[in-house]
Amino acid sequence: MTGLTAETPLVYSRKIRPLPSATIELAQKARILKAEGQDVIELAGGDPDFTPDKHILDSISDALFGGKTKYTHPRGIPELRQAIAKKHKKENNIDADWKTQIIVTSGGKQAIAVALMALLENNEEVLIPQPSWVSYDNMTLIAGGIPKPVAAAASNKFKVTVDDLEKQATNRSKVLLFNNPQNPTGQVYSKSEIDEICEWCASRGVYFISDEVYEHIIFDGAKHYSPASNERFAKFVITINAVSKTYSMTGLRLGWLHAPEWIVNKIDPHHQHLITCATSIVQWGALTALETPHDGITKRQKAYSDRRDIVVQLLSKSKTVKPLVPTGTFYVFLDITKTGFSSIDFCSNLLDNGGLALCPGSAFGAAGEGWARMLFARDDNTLKEACGRILSVYG
Numbered sequence: 001m002t003g004l005t006a007e008t009p010l011v012y013s014r015k016i017r018p019l020p021s022a023t024i025e026l027a028q029k030a031r032i033l034k035a036e037g038q039d040v041i042e043l044a045g046g047d048p049d050f051t052p053d054k055h056i057l058d059s060i061s062d063a064l065f066g067g068k069t070k071y072t073h074p075r076g077i078p079e080l081r082q083a084i085a086k087k088h089k090k091e092n093n094i095d096a097d098w099k100t101q102i103i104v105t106s107g108g109k110q111a112i113a114v115a116l117m118a119l120l121e122n123n124e125e126v127l128i129p130q131p132s133w134v135s136y137d138n139m140t141l142i143a144g145g146i147p148k149p150v151a152a153a154a155s156n157k158f159k160v161t162v163d164d165l166e167k168q169a170t171n172r173s174k175v176l177l178f179n180n181p182q183n184p185t186g187q188v189y190s191k192s193e194i195d196e197i198c199e200w201c202a203s204r205g206v207y208f209i210s211d212e213v214y215e216h217i218i219f220d221g222a223k224h225y226s227p228a229s230n231e232r233f234a235k236f237v238i239t240i241n242a243v244s245k246t247y248s249m250t251g252l253r254l255g256w257l258h259a260p261e262w263i264v265n266k267i268d269p270h271h272q273h274l275i276t277c278a279t280s281i282v283q284w285g286a287l288t289a290l291e292t293p294h295d296g297i298t299k300r301q302k303a304y305s306d307r308r309d310i311v312v313q314l315l316s317k318s319k320t321v322k323p324l325v326p327t328g329t330f331y332v333f334l335d336i337t338k339t340g341f342s343s344i345d346f347c348s349n350l351l352d353n354g355g356l357a358l359c360p361g362s363a364f365g366a367a368g369e370g371w372a373r374m375l376f377a378r379d380d381n382t383l384k385e386a387c388g389r390i391l392s393v394y395g
């Protein structure tokens with residue numbers, strides 16, 4: 001028989017790396033143990049526990065039953081694009097023309113993917129500071145580019161520097177895929193650190209994708225900085241954002257991108273041929289989210305900050321596991337080198353003997369080896385129990 005088998009080397013499949021098997025195995029094992037009724041705490045993923053605010057859900061429901069169920073303008077309903085432009089000006093000091101500079105997407109992830117598709121020619125390189133979010137590499141490969149990991153030093157709190165970038169860059173480097181506040185390390189770059197990196201991008205002709213999906217999950221009075229607020233940088237910065245993390249709307253899939261008009265025009269066909277438009281009714285929910293006061297954001301920010309304190313304080317008692325204190329996001333990155341385990345073995349052993357699932361640092365690239373990521377977007381008791389389990393397994 002001719003035709004497709006599991007061994008057929010499909011061109012598309014060759015482009016994307018298989019999901020790291022050890023990490024998937026761990027996640028599957030945690031799910032199976034839970035399904036079997038075992039007491040497993042799952043803190044390996046990236047989904048916060050809060051539900052979206054009721055007035056946002058009401059507006060989605062109103063849109064649904066009010067018949068707002070047709071295709072929308074491919075770039076998003078004008079009302080939402082206007083609200084995003086207003087938000088960018090007010091919160092980020094970014095000038096945005098809502099008609100020409102914004103595309104509403106199905107989550108921040110789709111915004112990054114279409115930006116890469118539009119910017120990359122075959123085999124051009126994307127510089128990816130590592131440890132990095134797990135999808136950057138594969139999105140680059142799907143877009144026909146080559147991911148170029150740039151290891152950031154643990155001694156510099158995993159913040160990449162111009163020296164790190166300069167060592168890895170070649171004349172094929174086209175894009176820097178930059179995330180701040182940073183998943184998985186929980187670190188927040190300062191304005192001057194970002195400016196320095198943007199100056200370097202300007203000098204090398206490298207586009208800067210600024211993934212800001214955690215902008216509102218930031219602690220200790222730190223200020224989020226958007227490089228597109230600088231007129232000079234705005235010419236080569238693509239800003240990515242989403243309602244996913246800020247409003248706890250992860251499954252509703254709504255994000256957006258902002259870029260210079262000519263780049264938006266290049267991204268537009270990729271977006272339209274892939275998804276036509278973001279989900280109509282969720283666009284109305286996002287409009288409500290952006291146009292109502294920030295009470296919910298402020299409340300969740302305080303909760304995340306308190307939870308961060310609980311985890312850091314409890315884990316500071318450990319003799320082997322050392323938390324890198326996060327100043328943003330809802331992840332804490334744990335230095336596990338003293339345990340002597342690889343990050344996969346550390347997590348596997350913790351699941352088997354403590355009933356706690358964390359994400360091994362190696363899932364975020366080689367620079368993450370010797371570390372593990374713990375989600376702290378859970379209630380206080382769950383976090384206390386989880387920290388207790390780490391202490392009882394590893395001391």
Ligand SMILES: Cc1ncc(COP(=O)(O)O)c(C=O)c1O
Nearest residue numbers: 046107108109133183242244255
């Ligand atoms: C750094 C980073 N960027 C983007 C995303 C994707 O966001 P969305 O759910 O809006 O697609 C995530 C989700 O975990 C993330 O951690």
